[in-house]
Structure formats: C-alpha cells, structure tokens
Amino acid sequence: MKPGSVAIVGAAETTQLGKIPDASQIQLHADAALNAMADCGIGPKDIDGLACAAEWPTELAHYLGITPTWVDGTMVGGCSFMIHLRHAAAAINEGLCKTVLITHGESGRSWIGSKALGNNPASLAGQFEIPFGCLGPPTMFTIPVLRYMKAYGLTHEQLANVAVVQREWAGMNPRASQREPITVEDVLSSKMIAYPFHILECCLVTDGGGALIVTSADRIGDFPTKPVYVLGTGESVETPMISQMQDFTSSRAFRVAGAKAFEESGVSRDDVDHLMIYDAFAHLPIYGLEDLGFVEPGEAGDFIWERNTAPGGRLPVNTNGGGLSYMHSGMYGMYALQESVRQMRGTAPAQVLDAKVSVCHGVGGMFGASGTIVMSNEAA
Amino acid sequence: MTVNPKTLPRPTPETLHFWEGTKAGKLLLQQCSVCSHIYFPPRPFCPECASRDVGIVEASGRGVLYSYVINHRLPKWIDAPYSIAVVQLDEGPRMMTNIVDVEQTPEALVLDMPVEVVFDAVTEDITLPKFRPVSGGES
Ligand SMILES: [Zn+2]
Numbered sequence: 259m260k261p262g263s264v265a266i267v268g269a270a271e272t273t274q275l276g277k278i279p280d281a282s283q284i285q286l287h288a289d290a291a292l293n294a295m296a297d298c299g300i301g302p303k304d305i306d307g308l309a310c311a312a313e314w315p316t317e318l319a320h321y322l323g324i325t326p327t328w329v330d331g332t333m334v335g336g337c338s339f340m341i342h343l344r345h346a347a348a349a350i351n352e353g354l355c356k357t358v359l360i361t362h363g364e365s366g367r368s369w370i371g372s373k374a375l376g377n378n379p380a381s382l383a384g385q386f387e388i389p390f391g392c393l394g395p396p397t398m399f400t401i402p403v404l405r406y407m408k409a410y411g412l413t414h415e416q417l418a419n420v421a422v423v424q425r426e427w428a429g430m431n432p433r434a435s436q437r438e439p440i441t442v443e444d445v446l447s448s449k450m451i452a453y454p455f456h457i458l459e460c461c462l463v464t465d466g467g468g469a470l471i472v473t474s475a476d477r478i479g480d481f482p483t484k485p486v487y488v489l490g491t492g493e494s495v496e497t498p499m500i501s502q503m504q505d506f507t508s509s510r511a512f513r514v515a516g517a518k519a520f521e522e523s524g525v526s527r528d529d530v531d532h533l534m535i536y537d538a539f540a541h542l543p544i545y546g547l548e549d550l551g552f553v554e555p556g557e558a559g560d561f562i563w564e565r566n567t568a569p570g571g572r573l574p575v576n577t578n579g580g581g582l583s584y585m586h587s588g589m590y591g592m593y594a595l596q597e598s599v600r601q602m603r604g605t606a607p608a609q610v611l612d613a614k615v616s617v618c619h620g621v622g623g624m625f626g627a628s629g630t631i632v633m634s635n636e637a638a
Numbered sequence: 639m640t641v642n643p644k645t646l647p648r649p650t651p652e653t654l655h656f657w658e659g660t661k662a663g664k665l666l667l668q669q670c671s672v673c674s675h676i677y678f679p680p681r682p683f684c685p686e687c688a689s690r691d692v693g694i695v696e697a698s699g700r701g702v703l704y705s706y707v708i709n710h711r712l713p714k715w716i717d718a719p720y721s722i723a724v725v726q727l728d729e730g731p732r733m734m735t736n737i738v739d740v741e742q743t744p745e746a747l748v749l750d751m752p753v754e755v756v757f758d759a760v761t762e763d764i765t766l767p768k769f770r771p772v773s774g775g776e777s
Contacts, residue, residue: 377645385647386679387734389766390722392645397709397722401734405705408749452722453708453744501724501734502679506705 261523262638264347265478265485268298268471269599272363275585276435278465282371284313284321286363290467291322294359298471298481305471307355309342311362311589312373318361328355334495336536336589337620338362339470340515340629343595344491346472356473363467364587383499395538399624400455402506403541407454409507410556412544414454416563418445420540421458421582423568428579430569430608435462436583459540461586468592470599475637486602489615490523490632492516500624507556509621511628512549516619519630520551524638527552531613532601533573534594536620537580543567546619547575550630569608577601577608591620595631602635642715646764653680655694660765665697665755667729678731699755701727701769708742718742725753725769739770 270293272278272286281289287310295301307328308315315329330345332338339362346358365372378384392398406412419442428434445458478485494514497503504510520527527550535546547558552573561567567575578584578597585593598616600606618631649657656679659666669676670684671691683690706723721737738756740746753769760766 379644379646379648380650382653382679384645385649385653388645389647389760389764390734390736390768391709391716391720392722392734393709393711393713396711397707400707401705401722401724403705404707404749450710452710453719455707499679499734501732506724 259347259351259488259491259522261489262487262634263475264350264472264488265475266470266472266488266599266633267478267481267483267485268294268300268469269596270294270297270469271593271596272467275433275466276464277367278365279368279370281365281465283363283365284317284371286365286465286467287313287318287361287469288321288363290363290469291359291361294469294471298483300357300471300481305357305359307346307349307358309346309358309360311338311342312364324359326355328358334627335622336538336591337622337627337629338589339592339595340491340618340620340631341493343470343472343488343631344493344629347488347491350472350474356477358472360470360472361467362469362589362592364589365465366587367463367465381498387499387501395624396455396460397452398500399539400452400541401500402503402625403454405506406541410559412559414446415442416559417454417459417540418442418456419563420537420543421445423562423565424537424576424580424582426569427577427608428583431579431584432607434579434584435464436579455539459582461538461581461590462583464585464587466585466587466593468596470595484603484635486599487634487637488631489525489634489638490519490521492518492522492630493628494518495622495627496625498623498626503625509545509549509625509628511625512546512619512621515628515630516550519617519632523632525615525632529615530573530617532577532598532610532616533575534598534616534618535575536590536594537576537582538586538590538621540582542621543575550617550619574610577606577610591622591629594618594620598631598633602633604635642713646761652682656680657764660757660767661759663757665699665767666694667697667727667731668692669695676729676731678733698728700772701725701753702750703737703747703753704732705749706737706747708744708747721747723747723769733767736768737770738768
C-alpha cells in the first residue's frame with residue numbers, strides 16, 4: 259500500500275471488559291461497533307465495508323443494518339483484525355468501498371452465544387497432535403520454549419519477568435483486569451500450568467470486544483477524530499500444527515508479516531516509539547521483538563530484563579498490560595490495535611509522550627498466522 | 639496415560655497407511671522419488687516440489703527429544719502430570735508425542751536425549767507412536 263493512504267478514524271472497545279454475563283458474542287461485536295460509530299459520528303448507513311472474525315460478515319451486516327459492497331471474513335485466529343485492516347486498506351485504495359467497519363467480540367469467559375471451535379479428529383492436528391493429551395493453547399503454544407531456552411540461554415526468571423513488566427503497565431490502566439504489582443518470585447511460585455509455564459505467564463480469559471472504522475486519508479476531514487494513518491501492513495501464515503513450525507526459536511509468520519509491514523511503511527525500527535506484541539503467553543514478546551528485528555535473536559530476554567520495554571524504557575511494549583494483565587477474550591489482536599490507536603491519539607492511560615509511530619503485531623493460532631500494522635499520527 | 643475417546647485420531651485416505659503402520663509396529667514416513675525429501679505428516683505429494691511420485695519409507699524409530707511441556711492442568715481421566723513432546727526423528731521430520739517409561743520431570747526429560755519409538759495400542763483400531771529414552775543411552 260501507499261503509506262498513509264488510509265486512516266483509522268473510529269475506534270472503541272466494548273463499554274465493559276472482563277466479565278459480561280448479559281451479552282452474547284454477536285452483541286459484543288455490536289456494542290463495540292456502536293461505540294466506534296459514535297466515536298466518529300457516523301451510523302450504519304455510512305458504512306459500506308465490513309470485516310469480522312468468529313461471526314460471519316453476513317450475520318453482522320444484518321444485525322447492525324449495514325449494506326456492504328465489500329466484506330472480509332478472514333479468520334486465522336487472534337491476528338485476524340490486523341489482516342482485516344490490511345485487506346481493508348487495499349479495498350479502499352482499489353475503490354471497492356469507502357468506509358470499513360472491523361469488529362471483534364468474544365464471550366471468552368461467560369461463553370454466551372459463542373461458536374465452539376471443537377476438535378476435528380480427521381484434521382492433521384486432530385490426528386497427529388491432539389491425541390497426545392493436548393488441552394488447548396497452554397499445552398501447545400508453549401512447546402517451543404524449552405528449545406528456545408536451550409538455544410539462547412533464556413532463564414526461567416527472564417521468562418517470568420515478561421509478566422512482571424507488563425503488570426507494571428497494567429497498574430497504570432484503570433481498565434486492566436489485573437493491576438496488583440507482581441515480582442519474578444510471585445510468577446515462579448504461581449500455579450504450574452504446563453512446565454515451564456506458570457499461570458501468571460498465561461493470558462487471562464475474559465469477555466469483550468472492539469471495533470475500528472477505516473477510510474481513505476482524503477476523507478479524514480469528514481470525521482471529528484484525530485486520524486491515525488496506516489503506513490504499512492503485513493500478513494502471513496505458517497502451520498496449524500505447533501510441532502511442524504520450521505524453527506522453534508523464531509516464527510516464520512512473524513518474520514514475513516513484520517518485514518512486509520516495515521518495507522511498505524518506509525519506517526525504520528529506530529523510528530518506532532511504541533510497540534504492541536500480542537502476548538497470549540510470556541514468550542510471545544520475546545519472539546516478537548526478535549522476529550520484528552528490534553533486537554538480535556536471543557537478545558530479547560536481556561532487553562526486557564534491562565527495562566527497555568518497561569515504563570520509562572526506550573521502547574514501551576504492551577502499554578495496556580497486554581493479554582497477560584489487561585484482557586484476553588481469545589482473539590486479543592483487536593485490543594492491541596485499540597491500544598496502538600489510543601497511543602497515536604494521545605489518549606492512552608499510560609501515554610507514551612510524543613509518540614508518533616506505533617507498531618502493532620499479532621499472532622493467530624499458535625504461531626500459525628501473523629499480521630503486522632505500522633501506524634502513525636502523522637501522514638507519511 | 640488414559641486416552642480420551644473424543645480425541646482419538648480419525649484416519650483419512652491420505653493418512654491411513656500411517657495408522658496401519660503403527661498397528662503393525664512400524665513408523666512410516668513418506669519420501670519423494672524426485673527430490674528425495676522425507677516428510678511428515680502424511681499427504682500424497684511432496685510438500686517441497688509438489689511431485690505426486692512419492693513412496694512410503696519405514697523410519698528407524700530413533701530420534702532426539704526436541705522440546706516439550708509437562709502438563710499439570712489435568713483432565714478427569716488422567717491422574718498425573720505428563721509430557722507433551724516433539725521428537726526430531728533421525729530421518730529429519732519432527733512429530734508430536736509423549737515421552738514414556740521415564741519420570742515426567744524436567745530433570746529426567748533432557749533436551750536432545752536419544753529416544754526410540756514404542757507403540758501404544760490405545761484401542762483396537764488406533765496405535766499411537768510414543769517415545770522412550772534409548773536404553774543404554776543417557777540415563
Ligand atoms: Zn519432492
């Protein structure tokens with residue numbers, strides 16, 4: 259894409275986050291969508307493009323009263339929304355639609371009106387992974403880490419420290435689910451889930467949603483909000499089987515999506531003021547920092563330990579508290595995007611002063627997919 | 639470890655040979671006749687060069703422990719923490735498995751230790767390939 263040709267003009271999360279026992283999944287999509295429309299002063303009749311995951315665009319279009327000329331139901335897990343944003347930018351630039359709504363809603367904790375994904379015992383993962391006692395992401399997403407630890411000497415303390423630093427950010431955010439400070443000791447003495455991962459190194463399970471409204475940069479005058487320009491985008495997928503990822507110390511999907519987004523944007527790593535890396539588990543920021551090229555392979559554990567990503571550090575990461583402490587409904591990517599937009603608007607609870615460039619990096623499945631967005635509050 | 643009947647593999651036409659193999663005590667991989675690539679999981683063409691000219695080869699059953707977790711969040715039908723592991727086979731491919739006949743602790747499960755396949759007939763139809771430390775190897 260041409261950097262800055264498209265802008266995010268509306269953004270909002272659901273009114274509530276955490277435990278929402280009085281809303282179904284589609285209503286969480288709608289609640290976020292209505293908040294995003296109110297944010298930028300438009301209604302459903304002004305929207306002609308719709309992207310969502312977990313619900314079909316057909317369901318959302320009908321539910322919200324939208325008549326789209328473009329839809330995208332790409333569903334590759336938690337980074338689907340980064341990829342929707344990338345596809346929306348292409349569609350807007352191609353003239354397929356003018357104003358795109360991207361929604362996410364998930365009743366991850368209360369499980370109201372959610373579609374059970376379930377195991378398909380005839381799929382390759384169903385045949386060659388699940389029968390060995392895999393019980394969801396905590397027992398699978400975590401498998402590569404011991405190999406990473408042996409390859410680079412990452413310590414249990416350094417892994418635990420990822421959760422500690424993110425809790426510091428969460429402490430500055432009134433909407434974060436978990437705000438009490440924690441120590442490395444607290445993490446290492448918390449309940450073991452799947453060695454080497456303790457419960458404080460695993461994401462939360464909550465209810466919520468979020469929505470974005472995107473349009474071409476030449477239409478930003480029609481909206482009252484401060485525009486956040488999309489400078490570059492990337493996407494890729496690797497494998498639905500964690501056992502088959504090429505390199506247990508690095509994600510190919512991360513490397514491909516990240517490189518593409520930086521290349522499109524013309525932004526260098528040194529230009530980045532703020533970074534979101536989808537953290538379903540404590541190792542994700544480590545892989546992300548390395549695979550996006552912010553540090554060399556094997557250096558991220560030290561980089562975080564030296565407080566570079568913490569409050570006051572030179573590269574603030576996961577400033578909302580992340581999936582570990584802010585919220586995690588199952589497909590967290592939308593909340594990472596919301597925090598990048600808040601930082602670019604200057605409205606984040608833990609605002610990074612004078613931040614001009616934010617990178618938002620998502621994972622889907624278990625290192626299965628990736629989407630990366632480079633955005634800025636200045637046109638390219 | 640008891641197996642949940644809901645998570646038993648359901649073989650497809652493309653994978654049936656693998657599950658027939660484990661029932662007969664053989665670990666079967668596939669090899670491309672054009673580029674010699676040996677691969678897993680099963681499919682009737684080469685993922686490197688797309689040739690459909692592929693054959694079935696029996697693996698040595700030897701490999702090393704590549705990575706793992708020890709699951710502590712147990713379902714009702716399992717009574718003790720267990721390893722979910724990835725083994726790197728001598729022939730190249732990696733596969734998910736459980737490491738058996740050894741204590742399920744980080745001290746006993748050492749990365750890169752040699753392992754060998756054992757066949758666990760969990761039902762009449764399904765035999766899962768599992769791995770144990772090679773006897774006489776590191777102990
Ligand atoms: Zn071949």
